[in-house]
Amino acid sequence: MSSLLARLGGGNEWRLTAWVAGVFAVLLGLGMAAGYLHAGRTDPIDAPRLKALKLELQARPQDEALKQQIRALDLVLRETYFTRLSRTSTGLYLLLGAVTLFLIANGRIANGRKRLPVLKAGVPGLPPPENKGWSRWAVAGTGAALAVFLFLLSLGFTSALPGDAEALEALFGPAPTDAPVMDAASPEEMRQNWPRLFGANAGLAFSSQAPSSWDTNSGAGIAWKVPAPAPGFNSPIVWGDRAYFSGGPPEKLEVLCVNLADGQVAWRQTVADVAGTPKGDLEIPESTGYTAPTMATDGRRVYAIFANGNVAAYSLDGSHVWTKAFGALGNPYGHAISLATWQDRLVVQLDQGDSEDGKSKLYLLNGRTGEIVWQKPRKVGASWTTPVVFEAADKSQVAALAVPWVISYDLKDGSELWRVDCLNGEVTPSPIFVGGLLLITSPSDRVVAIRPDGQGDVTKTHMAWENDDNVPDVTTPASNGELMFSVTTGGTLTCLEVKTGTKVWEHEMDMDYHASPTISGNRVYLFSQSGVAVIVEAGREFKELFRTGMGDSFHATPAFTADHRMVVRGMSYLWCLKGAANEVQSP
Amino acid sequence: MSHVRTPAVAAPGRNIRPAHRGLWALTMVLFLLGGAALFAEPRFPPPDFESGHVLPETTTPPARAVWLEYLDIAVLAGGLIAATYFIYRKRSRTGLVALSIGSILYFGFWKKGCVCAIGSVQNVTLALFDSGYALPVGALAFFVLPLAFAVMWGRSFCAGICPHGALQDLVLLKPLKVPAWLEQGLGILPYIYLGAGVLFAATGSAFIICQYDPFIPIFRMNGRVAMVVAGIALLLLGVFVGRPYCRFLCPFGALLKIGSVVSKWRVRVTPDYCTQCRLCEASCPFGAMRLPSPGKAADAAAQAADRRRLLIAVVLLPVLIGAGAWLGWAFAGPASRMHPTVVVAEQLLRAQDQPPRTGVLTPEDRELDRVRQNPRQTLTEAMGIRRQFNIGTPIFGGWVGLVIAIKLLSLALHRRRTDYEPDRGDCFSCARCFEYCPNELVRRGVLPASAIPPMNPAPAPQVPAPAPFTVAASACGCAGKEGA
């Protein structure tokens, strides 16, 4: 024995080590392979014998011996399976160790033997020329083999898959034609309604005859007033004869639909059971809450987003269409960016965290399914402004704001069209699109007008004007196309010329505002936090037309209907005010 | 861990909840009637426990932390810098071996070989073609950094950072010479594999490069049997044939090869000048050593023949691309079956007239049940994928033709070489050849500078005197424990 070892080792302990490790590895490997072949896949999942026994038991339910047999077999099966698992794992580690040892030993032996070549005298100085002929044939051969392989694979290929839309129709009949190509309301319908925060037209109502006066005490001019159906800071939207908004405490977030006829809740849906909803406390301050973002509609479905990153879509009559969880959104005040729609698509701007976090994104979702049409990472931090959708320079654009950039994207594919560096602070007032200009409010800093037909960084080239008089910090300006009205939180009302940005007038209201101004006809509506409503003339000189205390507190921007009413959401009540024209219609 | 079920003893609380009486009958009827419709309300309202029982928390073990991904990138970058330093500055094989072992441990066994540079090709491709897929920065770094290094310094990544390469390099015990024709013939496979990987990744069908990776199962010590066997077989082959996967399969190696062909710096056998001693001629186990051209006369004769071949190859180029594209076009249908949606759509059409299966459902039955909900959508998707393949496979076929044509072109190109030097593309920068060079031994102080002939200003290739090399050989050989 010792002589055999000596011969194998050749007097060298590394040689011996290599032999032992090598033989051990080979034997172990063979043993494991044999074990594997012998056992096959002894999954306990499909155990035919166990199944058969269980079937037998159904025929003889009282057979105790059979039960014992099943239990014994079950135990054996499970033990075999888990023993095999642990054995395989141990075996692999041993094998790895043995192979490593073998390699180390061999390396040592090779080191010991290393001998670099020695040239003999008289060998010709240069090597013979290479013969590349064989190489050429080998390349050609590989290519030919591959070609034959592909050819054989494609031989006799048949597929039942229809080749084009016509063949598909032949199989399943024509595609349902009642589904329009674009499943959304027309731009004209959108203009007549109030499909999003600030409506479809920069805070200007379709009707020019919205209420001019009302009286809380006598009820004159008030269609109805109901206690707020659900708490929340978001503003109502209007489609047809219904208003929609979201609300509720964090544990019961709801989408509500109210009949404009009587103020009764037509339907309310709790947004629950969304897979991926973040768990635990999201530390969202109560002053913002989970329902700060305003809903949006494309005239076929209504959409809501909540501060926990859940987005929900319901049909106009309240049936569930889809829900989607984007996960917790990093935002010190809670997510507050409202939704916007374009055709049957939903724009979701999720700006969050810091610009370095790389978490901010702009999404375009398919409104019918909730699928992501495109998404665009944004290298910006948290923001609170609502994106604005508009048509300019022959493109459907959406402009999204976050410090320091105003960036416009092509809605078709999400490609970036242009950007302007003009924002400071915590951007909250939203952009509006008026008279071919995009009016951007950098809070308490300046209002900037941008011509939206540029490409790339157009900071230096496409700013039409800027104005730093009484710039609002929370509310969004409203415009009738000629003049723009803005109000600061502290109550300074300012009127600017849209074309030039020159200040026309300013007036101190001495009230605090969170609700943005809105316009109908020649009236600008202002609803203060202290519950006072004021109407001023939308003209070149300041003129107060109406003032009334309403015994409520307003943070939400009102919504207007095509038939001259307006829906106002107070903290205590939901109001519907009717215009003078409504009085005539309903004698 | 107990493998034993608790013995069958009647548990306390013998009463069955009333709601459960006849439950099976009821639910089976419901199931047969209306399928497994999910009720909005829970069927069995969660109880209010009188005993104050607290519900256990559903645990959620976290995924790998993001900072670890940055650590991977840092290790990769640091490793590439170290490898380049060992190759160019230290000229140290020992350093590269140490790096290889570190890489096998970190990128191999610790990170389980995923995500690796080889697979990252597919991630980048998918990011280009699928706007819904956001590319993780880690995958991007694994794709870009090795290539960026290759363009500057050659294949530093292959030398000691890639765990796949390192593994093969360390098992290479008895290198055999692969004949040049076989080397060239199989050398086009990586490009074709790359093309196929890109094709299937771009169409969202499969990541075939990952699916058929032979070494990942070894790093995981777990995997499909076929791939485990393939991995072990390839490693056994690797004992005799240097880096078989790298040379004849690796698709990322193909990219690195292209990069290193145009690299700014290159690996040289000698740290100083070539004495044409021929000692390094057989030093390369990967067939990457290129020898000096034979004398001027032989050169001129070969040149004329090569010109003719070059012309043929140029003419062949469009022919081969066209033929490849045609073959690829014919191959579009079968190739599209790599996409699961196409497969299930065809199954759906085959099973269209049959009623849904009942009883014990196989996974395939359940899948069919799912797509039956909206067959039009599945078929439309499958048709879209088939269309993508109708475009993609001819391009793939054309690419194969192009690869063959360029290979033939390069074989017909005549290069005049004066020194022994590693091929820019084929060299893995493994540093094995360095110590074969007497000039290197002078640099390391093993030989005196006087032991080798001085740089000869006259271009007269003559056999150098053999004497110094005997010295060189014994200088190396003396390190061994064994006598000659």
Added chain:
Amino acid sequence: MNPTDSKTNPGQVNRRQFLRDGGRATAVASLGGLLGMVLGRSQAEGYVWQIDPSKCVYCGNCATHCVLEQSAVKCVHAYAMCGYCQLCTGYFEPEPNALNTGAENCQCPTAAIQRTYVEDPYYEYTIDEDLCIGCAKCVDGCTRFGNGSLFLQIRHDRCVNCNECAISKVCAGDAFVRVPASQPYLLKTQH
């Protein structure tokens, strides 16, 4: 042979150098271009694979197609949704012989579900993940006949996060999705 030798044909050397420089410039430019194209689509946070429980059809492929011998997919229990039934349709075979823990009554092939008595008539069911192989038999029973509180999830302490999940390609429900690594679970919840 030596540097002077290569000067014998300076034109050729220059041309080759020029081609190489041009090639390198092209390579760098195309690499940069590619980088520019995908950089906008890249993000720091990685993805992990997860099962969307609303799409899962509990076909059983998770047990057999994971690259790991014992699948990284495990049954997970949303206790808040559980009815704590005495006759658990996930735990027991259809038409069990008796409502006890004898092997002849149990569905789970590896005895990974533990049944413990809480109070009359409620029982708690917990999963031993070391034993669970993700075969989804219990999920099938619980979802089709019970509250659906048992569901499959990829457990990230076991998952090796393959670049492309092997199960995702055979998933009968098309339920495998890439999710952000910071939110790696799609748990079932009920308010």
